[in-house]
Amino acid sequence: xxxxxxxxxxxxxxxxxxxxxxxxxxxxxxxxxxxxxxxxxxxxxxxxxxxxxxxxxxxxxxxxxxxxxxxxxxxxxxxxxxxxxxxxxxxxxxxxxxxxxxxxxxxxxxxxxxxxxxxxxxxxxxxxxxxxxxxxxxxxxxxxxxxxxxxxxxxxxxxxxxxxxxxxxxxxxxxxxxxxxxxxxxxxxxxxxxxxxxxxxxxxxxxxxxxxxxxxxxxxxxxxxxxxxxxxxxxxxxxxxxxxxxxxxxxxxxxxxxxxxxxxxxxxxxxxxxxxxxxxxxxxxxxxxxxxxxxxxxxxxxxxxxxxxxxxxxxxxxxxxxxxxxxxxxxxxxxxxxxxxxxxxxxxxxxxxxxxxxxxxxxxxx
Amino acid sequence: xxxxxxxxxxxxxxxxxxxxxxxxxxxxxxxxxxxxxxxxxxxxxxxxxxxxxxxxxxxxxxxxxxxxxxxxxxxxxxxxxxxxxxxxxxxxxxxxxxxxxxxxxxxxxxxxxxxxxxxxxxxxxxxxxxxxxxxxxxxxxxxxxxxxxxxxxxxxxxxxxxxxxxxxxxxxxxxxxxxxxxxxxxxxxxxxxxxxxxxxxxxxxxxxxxxxxxxxxxxxxxxxxxxxxxxxxxxxxxxxxxxxxxxxxxxxxxxxxxxxxxxxxxxxxxxxxxxxxxxxxxxxxxxxxxxxxxxxxxxxxxxxxxxxxxxxxxxxxxxxxxxxxxxxxxxxxxxxxxxxxxxxxxxxxxxxxxxxxxxxxxxxxx
Numbered sequence: 001x002x003x004x005x006x007x008x009x010x011x012x013x014x015x016x017x018x019x020x021x022x023x024x025x026x027x028x029x030x031x032x033x034x035x036x037x038x039x040x041x042x043x044x045x046x047x048x049x050x051x052x053x054x055x056x057x058x059x060x061x062x063x064x065x066x067x068x069x070x071x072x073x074x075x076x077x078x079x080x081x082x083x084x085x086x087x088x089x090x091x092x093x094x095x096x097x098x099x100x101x102x103x104x105x106x107x108x109x110x111x112x113x114x115x116x117x118x119x120x121x122x123x124x125x126x127x128x129x130x131x132x133x134x135x136x137x138x139x140x141x142x143x144x145x146x147x148x149x150x151x152x153x154x155x156x157x158x159x160x161x162x163x164x165x166x167x168x169x170x171x172x173x174x175x176x177x178x179x180x181x182x183x184x185x186x187x188x189x190x191x192x193x194x195x196x197x198x199x200x201x202x203x204x205x206x207x208x209x210x211x212x213x214x215x216x217x218x219x220x221x222x223x224x225x226x227x228x229x230x231x232x233x234x235x236x237x238x239x240x241x242x243x244x245x246x247x248x249x250x251x252x253x254x255x256x257x258x259x260x261x262x263x264x265x266x267x268x269x270x271x272x273x274x275x276x277x278x279x280x281x282x283x284x285x286x287x288x289x290x291x292x293x294x295x296x297x298x299x300x301x302x303x304x305x306x307x308x309x310x311x312x313x314x315x316x317x318x319x320x321x322x323x324x325x326x327x328x329x330x331x332x333x334x335x336x337x338x339x340x341x342x343x344x345x346x347x348x349x350x351x352x353x354x355x356x357x358x359x360x361x362x363x364x365x366x
Numbered sequence: 367x368x369x370x371x372x373x374x375x376x377x378x379x380x381x382x383x384x385x386x387x388x389x390x391x392x393x394x395x396x397x398x399x400x401x402x403x404x405x406x407x408x409x410x411x412x413x414x415x416x417x418x419x420x421x422x423x424x425x426x427x428x429x430x431x432x433x434x435x436x437x438x439x440x441x442x443x444x445x446x447x448x449x450x451x452x453x454x455x456x457x458x459x460x461x462x463x464x465x466x467x468x469x470x471x472x473x474x475x476x477x478x479x480x481x482x483x484x485x486x487x488x489x490x491x492x493x494x495x496x497x498x499x500x501x502x503x504x505x506x507x508x509x510x511x512x513x514x515x516x517x518x519x520x521x522x523x524x525x526x527x528x529x530x531x532x533x534x535x536x537x538x539x540x541x542x543x544x545x546x547x548x549x550x551x552x553x554x555x556x557x558x559x560x561x562x563x564x565x566x567x568x569x570x571x572x573x574x575x576x577x578x579x580x581x582x583x584x585x586x587x588x589x590x591x592x593x594x595x596x597x598x599x600x601x602x603x604x605x606x607x608x609x610x611x612x613x614x615x616x617x618x619x620x621x622x623x624x625x626x627x628x629x630x631x632x633x634x635x636x637x638x639x640x641x642x643x644x645x646x647x648x649x650x651x652x653x654x655x656x657x658x659x660x661x662x663x664x665x666x667x668x669x670x671x672x673x674x675x676x677x678x679x680x681x682x683x684x685x686x687x688x689x690x691x692x693x694x695x696x697x698x699x700x701x702x703x704x705x706x707x708x709x710x711x712x713x714x715x716x717x718x719x720x721x722x723x724x725x726x727x728x729x730x731x732x
Contacts, residue, residue: 182679186549187660221671223681294553305587306707307673313548315589341672 001083002065003072004123009114009235010055011076012198015136016234017053018082018129019148021253028054030124031090038093038100041242048288049249050242052097056118062089065123073127075135082129091120102239104271110201111237111268138231141211142197146230152192153255155228161190165294166256168247168266170196170204170236172213172352174344176299177262178221179308184260184294191227192256193218199235201268209355216347230254240265240272241280245289248281252291262296301342334360368431369438370450370489375480375601376421377442378564381502382600383419384448384495385514387619394420396490397456404459404466407608414654415615416608418463422484428455431489439493441501448495457486468605470637476567477603477634504597507577508563512596518558519621521594527556531660532622534613534632536562536570536602538579538718540710542665543628544587545674550626550660557593558622559584565601567634575721582713596620606631606638607646611655614647618657628662667708700726 006014016022024047029037032044034052043049057065065071071084094115095105102111129136131148138147146152156164165184169177173193185191195214197207218229234250237243243266251259265277273279278295286292297310300323304316314321322342324332332339333356338349372380382388390413395403398410400418409415423431431437437450460481461471468477495502497514504513512518522530531550535543539559551557561580563573584595598616603609609632617625631643639645644661652658663676666689670682680687688708690698698705699722704715 179673180552182675183549183552185679186546186662186676221681223678226678296552307545309548310552312589312592313551315587 001070001072002068003074003080004055004057004061004065004084005074006055006076008076009199012233012235013053013055014073014081014127014129016250017127018131018133018136019150020131021149021234021250022053023249023253025049025053027126028084028122028124030054030088031092031122033124034090034092034097034122038097041100041245048245048284050245051101051237051239052092052122054122054124056115057089057121057123058119059121062121065089071123071125073129077135079135081133081135082127084123084125085128087123087125090122090124092122094118094120101237101242102271103241106271109238109268109271111239114237138197138233141208142231142233144215146228147233149254152228152230155230156190156192156255159190159225159228161188163188163258164190164192164256165258165260166192166194166251166254166291167260168194168196168232168251170200170210172205172210172344172348173217174348175301175308175342178217178345179299180260180262180296181227182222183296184258185226188258189226191222192251192254193222193227193229194232194251194254194256195229196232196234196236198233201236201238204236205352205355209351212351212355213348216351217345220347221345236266238266238268238271240267241277244277244281244293245284248289248291248293252289256291258292258294260296261293263298301340330356367436367438367449368434369440369446370421370423370427370431371440372421372442374442375565378599378601379419380439380447380493380495382616383493384497384499384502385516386497387515387600387616388419389615389619391415391419393492394450394488394490396420396454397458397488399490400456400458400463400488404463407466407611414611414650416611417467417603417605418458418488420488420490422481423455423487423489424485425487428487431455437489437491439495443501445501447499447501448493450489450491451494453489453491456488456490458488460484460486467603467608468637469607472637475604475634475637477605480603504563504599507574508597508599510581512594513599515620518594518596521596522556522558522621525556525591525594527554529554529624530556530558530622531624531626532558532560532617532620532657533626534560534562534598534617536566536576538571538576538710538714539583540714541667541674541708544583544711545665546626546628546662547593548588549662550624551592554624555592557588558617558620559588559593559595560598560617560620560622561595562598562600562602564599567602567604570602571718571721575717578717578721579714582717583711586713587711602632604632604634604637606633607643610643610647610659611650614655614657614659618655622657624658624660626662627659629664667706696722 036042036044037052041050071087075081098105165188167181248259263274281293299310300321302309302314302320304320305314333352402408402410403418407416437453441447464471531554533547629640647659665676666687668675668680668686670686671680699718
């Protein structure tokens with residue numbers, strides 16, 4: 001049987017497919033599904049799905065796999081994890097896929113860059129992988145927390161939560177996002193803090209550093225029985241509105257009933273309108289998403305309110321608001337200085353200061 | 367044509383009926399609707415409705431109105447405001463109504479007391495009253511704000527809000543309830559602050575004092591374009607779970623899409639379980655209510671969180687929480703002392719101190 005060695009991104013997708021996190025997908029998409037996803041964000045069956053999840057093949061891989069009745073799937077670590085049944089190799093219009101998925105064809109966009117690099121040959125087929133295969137387990141330190149939909153659903157059930165709001169993030173959680181999670185938690189039973197720990201772009205903060213921040217924040221500032229930290233090991237595509245749809249579908253599969261969507265969800269640079277993701281989710285609607293999106297504005301600490309707030313809930317002048325740019329925060333952390341407690345919890349700031357110092361030292365030593 | 371002089375409570379109901387606030391009711395309920403409401407909280411048509419809204423008649427009123435083809439309706443101020451068509455006089459099982467409505471037959475319960483005082487004779491019929499009749503207008507100072515469903519819906523439309531969360535209250539809004547309103551506002555377009563300004567029990571704070579508090583709070587702490595103050599001139603029945611259903615139906619008719627339900631909603635004393643109202647609304651469901659209830663826990667300022675929170679969002683010891691009993695607050699206000707800013711906004715505290723002083727002075731002079 002010929003074999004395909006998956007790169008880390010494709011392997012992340014494979015793992016989530018095997019776990020059922022990408023349902024209704026049960027494999028890498030075929031040509032007819034690919035066309036429907038590009039044209040109207042739907043599989044050939046009509047089901048909503050925003051991304052054409054299918055490994056790109058090089059010319060030589062295509063030649064090697066052509067005509068195979070079955071393909072062995074090999075993890076980046078070298079383990080055989082299962083097979084791809086009824087494989088279908090096809091060629092796509094990369095430019096059409098990129099424009100539909102990312103709304104831009106700028107090669108500087110990190111998602112566009114990955115897709116361009118992959119080229120036009122794709123591999124579809126049914127994923128035959130045991131969800132419990134040990135090669136799918138998360139590596140330390142991420143294995144301290146539930147990773148699969150089954151594990152998360154079971155943790156939710158054990159807590160007796162009927163309604164659960166999920167929070168996707170690829171950043172440390174500062175006060176502004178802590179506020180969103182708590183506002184969203186108040187009227188439901190539980191909060192699923194669900195950071196994306198798959199592949200991100202190089203200047204995002206590494207997942208292991210973020211993990212320590214999430215653990216410290218939950219330990220210090222959330223009730224044990226109301227907040228659950230779990231891992232979402234998907235790669236980041238930075239596709240804005242379509243990725244918001246993707247995140248809704250995933251979190252529905254993980255057992256959440258509500259999903260937090262802030263400004264510029266899953267965006268990067270200036271490619272998407274601030275509310276483009278919220279608008280698309282409104283258009284699709286909670287019924288078809290299978291989960292209720294909960295929309296938020298930009299939030300901040302307001303000295304006149306004496307609390308966190310947003311433009312919706314605070315009438316005061318922006319001079320009353322504690323605002324720090326990303327650049328300013330990075331400068332403070334690099335200098336070993338604490339941002340104000342209204343911006344970030346001291347425990348989180350200290351972890352980020354330590355990580356910045358360690359990264360600079362190892363950078364200097366290399 | 368014989369006439370019925372309505373007392374203030376029945377007149378409040380008449381006004382809201384004429385305004386369409388009690389839809390699907392279009393008049394005072396008849397015997398068949400009364401039976402359905404008592405037995406299963408439903409009109410004879412099957413539509414959900416929790417209160418048997420129908421004036422009680424004394425023996426002499428019953429004798430006087432018996433056999434009338436039409437009855438003139440007279441406001442407490444003496445104005446004729448319209449007629450009751452196809453009147454039906456009937457006799458009810460007061461004890462059954464009281465138990466179904468209030469879950470208790472304790473005559474110390476303020477809603478039970480009013481119903482017992484009314485006695486068993488009731489008047490049903492179609493209310494033929496022009497919604498724009500000047501006698502229905504709210505009296506100063508309440509006429510500074512929209513009162514009717516039509517006026518509130520028009521104000522909502524003018525602001526372009528698609529989703530609106532309504533907040534019912536019969537108390538001044540301290541920080542804890544400000545928090546609930548802002549948490550509920552964050553994910554929707556607008557907030558309808560909708561105090562009940564009809565008849566309440568004697569020890570509730572008078573509606574005109576509360577009005578000044580609401581105005582000051584919205585002026586100082588809510589954005590103009592996100593919060594709307596409107597009047598809900600219904601009498602208070604203190605019926606807990608059934609009144610929560612009633613409040614949901616009313617606010618749906620006022621154009622709200624969401625409705626805040628805290629602990630012991632519309633309760634009094636210890637007659638209802640803390641979450642009995644929330645449980646009943648969950649059982650009925652948002653689809654039949656026509657509005658989505660948003661449930662909350664007890665909230666407080668937590669010094670360790672540095673913010674308002676609830677048991678759901680704060681893990682810290684209660685020693686970190688700012689808690690004041692109702693008795694303690696009344697003592698502070700009576701002594702002219704400010705409660706902590708974490709408990710109430712200084713502007714609101716000052717208004718309540720002034721009102722307490724004025725009430726004591728006029729009490730002393732009488």
